[in-house]
Amino acid sequence: MRGKFITIEGTEGVGKTTNIQFIQSWMEKNKLAFATTREPGGTPLAEQIRELLLAPREESVSNTAELLMVFAARAQHINQVIEPMLGEGAWVLCDRFTDATYAYQGAGRNMRDDLIAELEVLVQGSLRPDLTLILDIPVEIGLKRAGERSTPDRFELERVEFFDRVRNRYLQIAKDSPERCVIIDASQSLEGVQKQIETALSHFMETT
Ligand code: Z5A
Secondary structure (H helix, E strand, C coil), X not given: CCCCXXXXXXXXXXXXXXXXXHHHHHHHHCCCCEEEEECCCCCHHHHHXXXXXXXXXXXXXXXXXXHHXXXXXXXXXXXXXXXXXXHXXXXXXXXXXXXXXXXXXXXXXXXXXXXXXXXXXXXXXXXXXXXXXXEECCHHHHHHHHHHHCCCCCCCCCCHHHHHHHHHHHHHHHHHCCCCEEEEECCCCHHHHHHHHHHHHHHHHHHC
C-alpha cells in the first residue's frame, strides 16, 4: 500500500524542526515505516539549490529565479526521494512543501498564483500532501524565536509585513483546504503544541 505524505508548514521560528522530532517518535510508537525530509532540499542536488536560495547576497535575486529554484529542487526531491518512498509504502514527513511556495513566493513576493499552479502541475503531476500541519503564531514571536537560534538567512532578513502576508496566506490555505490542513496553535507551550499535533495525527490515522 502506498505511504502517506505529511507536510509541516508555518512562518519562521514556529517550531517545525522541534516538533518534527516529536512526530518521528509518534510514528515509531505506531510502528510506521517513515522517512523525514525537507524543502528546499532532501537530495544532494536539492540541498545545493537550498544553499543558493538562502544565502544572503548583495546581488538582488529575481522573483522568477527564486520561484524556479524552489521548483527545480522540488522536482529532484520528488523524483529521488518522495515518490520512491511513498511507492515503497513508507510515510514521508516533509518540512515544508508547495504551500510554502504559495505563501512565500505567492503572498510574500506577490507572484501570480496561476504561475505557481502551472509549475505545481508540471513538477508534481497529481502529487499533493495527504495531511498538512500548519503551525501558527504571531509573526513577531516566531521571528524572535528564530533570531535567538541562528544568524538570519536571506528570507529572515525580510520585513515583518512580508511575514504577515506569508502567515495570512497559510491561514487562507487552511480555510480553503479544511480536509487536508490542520492549524496548530504554536504559541502554546511545547507540551500544548504536541498535544494538538498528536490529536491531529491520531484523527488522520483513524480516518484514512
Ligand atoms: N521557502 C520558500 O520560500 N519557498 C518554498 O517553497 C519553500 C521554502 C519550501 C527555509 O525554510 C526557507 O525556505 C524558509 C522559506 C523558504 N524561510 N526562511 N527562512 P526552513 O523551514 O528551513 O527555515 P525556517 O522557516 O526559518 O525554519 P526554522 O527557523 O528552522 O524554524 P522552525 O523549524 O519552525 O523552528 P524551530 O527551530 O523548531 O524553533 C525555533 C526556536 O523556538 C527554537 O529555539 C525552539 O527551541 C523554540 N521553540 C519551539 N517551539 C516552542 C514553543 N512551543 N515554545 C517556546 N519555544 C519554542
